[in-house]
Amino acid sequence: MHYTGPFDRTVDVVVLGLGDAGAVAAVTAHDAGAEVLVVEKQQAAGHRPNSRYAAGFFCVPEDVDGAVEYLSAMYAVNGELSTVDPALIRAWAEETAANPAWLDRHGGEYVKMDIRGEHPSLPGHESIRVYKARPAGEPEGYAGCPMHGFLRGLVAERGIEVRYGTAARWLLTDATGAVIGVETEHDSGIERIGVRRGVVLAVGGYESSERLKRQYLPITPAHFYGTEHNTGDGITMAIEAGAELWHMNVWPGxxxxxxxxxxxxxxxxxxxxxxxxxxxxxxxxxxxxxxxxxxxxxxxxxxxxxxxxxxxxxxxxxxxxxxxxxxxxxxxxxxxxxxxxxxxxxxxxxxxxxxxxxxxxxxxxxxxxxxxxxxxxxxxxxxxxxxxxxxxxxxxxxxxxxxxxxxxxxxxxxxxxxxxxxxxxxxxxxxxxSHTVGGPRRDAKARVASIRGGSISHLYSAGELGSLHGLLYPTGGGSIAECLAFGRIAGRNAAADRVGGS
Structure with a gap:
């Protein structure tokens, strides 16, 4: 939404959503020196993002080149490679391979499983290995996926502000279409939050929107075993900002x-x-x-x-x-x-x-x-x-x-x-x-693609909203691995961005 008025508040980076991807983006931007605000529409009590429903598996490429070959092969149907950004796949392979080292630096714990890529007919499947998170540093009283509990702990120990019970309604843009803030709604009314650097969309998919599922999925009914709060808010906001969508008609089923x-x-x-x-x-x-x-x-x-x-x-x-x-x-x-x-x-x-x-x-x-x-x-x-x-x-x-x-x-x-x-x-x-994967298309820097070409300035995405996984899913833990990887990519690039003369 084109907006020229004043802001009620301005921060460096706004992260929308506190699942795994949002948590990692917030931590990464904060550690890069940015003032970060996390906006989460669920209430703090009973906060249940999809990330909390998971078992904690995440896949790790043990050979980056092999993983690039494997993921690329997943896009080839009848031998024809669809339009895929090679730089995006390379970024995925390199950054997901770095997940264990990042967890090590932050006190995360995990075990290696004897599970490889799910599609042995494709080249490179042996380059993928599945790990599983172990409990480490969860907030008191937390129950659910150990990876999400660990990431919530990282957010809490840094004192990153989380506005629960606050729904993002509009991405605010300037005359050029660049994102300059977010309009939110909570019990006390409407608040317009400006950003000096960028906005990260990490609000999840559309598993709980019957309207969007009927419109986009190739088959109905489809029922998902996760949060009932993923109603496609990020898709609505991204479309209104001019984003290009992809992977709307597929999901790991x-x-x-x-x-x-x-x-x-x-x-x-x-x-x-x-x-x-x-x-x-x-x-x-x-x-x-x-x-x-x-x-x-x-x-x-x-x-x-x-x-x-x-x-x-x-x-x-x-x-x-x-x-x-x-x-x-x-x-x-x-x-x-x-x-x-x-x-x-x-x-x-x-x-x-x-x-x-x-x-x-x-x-x-x-x-x-x-x-x-x-x-x-x-x-x-x-x-x-x-x-x-x-x-x-x-x-x-x-x-x-x-x-x-x-x-x-x-x-x-x-x-x-x-x-x-x-x-x-x-x-x-x-x-x-467990989740949908469709949403705004992203590039190797986690920038949201514009329907007119290029990217939308100062807008980033991470997690299942616009996941790079298309027709096929690499193996168990593909989503958490992507949340960690692109949460970091989005967080550090948003923190390094600059809106206007800020």
Missing amino acids: HFVARFPGDGYTGGTGIDLWGSGRFGPGDERAPGSIFVDGTARRFIREPGRQHAANLELLAMDADSLTYPRIPTWWIFDQERFERATLVPTYSGPAGPVGDYTWSEDNVAELRKGWIQPAGSVKELAEVCGLDAAALEQTVARYNEHCANGHDADFGRDPVTLTPLGGDRYYAVPLWPGG
Whole structure:
């Protein structure tokens, strides 16, 4: 919004949002000598950004050149490389590789995992390794992702001012379109804050905007298992300032359950094997399969961890339906008794406590969140599936288990446990995930791109809002790694900027 009037207050740098990206940007700008104000629309009590729902994984390139090759390959569909800024990918690789050293300098703790790039068919996947944050320096009473707790601690120990309960409404611009401040709204009214150096957009995506999801995502409904406060505010502000958007129609997607009870309206990740992680673990995996609306398997369960949503896009043009929405998760008593059906170490049923999941799944069964039956035929009837088709699907799957080879989809043999017994269960699954990635496009210096070419002066972005991850996601922890990396890039470049004659 073009603004020529006075400001109620002026600081060097305003950071919008206090997730991981906003926290790192604020700390970096502060340590570079800037006066920093963080504006956060959530109240301090119960502050739940997406970063707090995460498990704390972050990926680290152990070979920068290999990581550049890997990320570049993710943009090539049918062998054609889309328009990608090589400098941006190089900045990502170099800066994410520096994340462990930055954490070391600031007292962060982590462990290295035996997990590599998620797409072994692409060159360079071995150059990526996944780390996991350990608790270190969280504020008193904090519960949630240890990385976010650590970063919140860094903000607090520096005395950086955080204005909670304050929503950013407009980016204020001068006659040339350069950003010179922010208009905010809080209980006591409107406040216009000027900046001497720059503004960092780190307000997250649009997971909780049904309007934006319907407009931009290729499939609906989609349910996300994070904060209910990510309503696309940054997209609105960026568009009004003339930003170019990208990656609005993609996201790192999963199959998610949805239990609209106990006040939480988002999605919830599932624990397919009862192992407490995406893989089956060391124990014998219980029997589980996914079937579509025709009662047939269509995927090597559980699918690619952050690209499973791509399997759901097969539309039946004759009926104008998506036969794979919902997908039905079918399992037996062994899986029911193994462990909780959803993760309780992260996500809405984790430490943030949006709702509580019982240890034995019985409370959720009584609520009707899990569909039970005494036979495969009865389960099909409960789910509205063709009984004969589901019985045939289960019989064929059990035959694969007996042979030790999934002839249909090549599922990992260690997970080929037959379905059996006298109790069967089903849970409907939907497309979803942890976060969206669309938003204002950024460059290697975290500057927001203008729709007219070049960049918007004094405007920077970091985090999932305008993430550089497009159709494919590198591996677990890609988002936190990007938050750390581009939080630093945005923070130091904003701190070094100058608005007008300031």
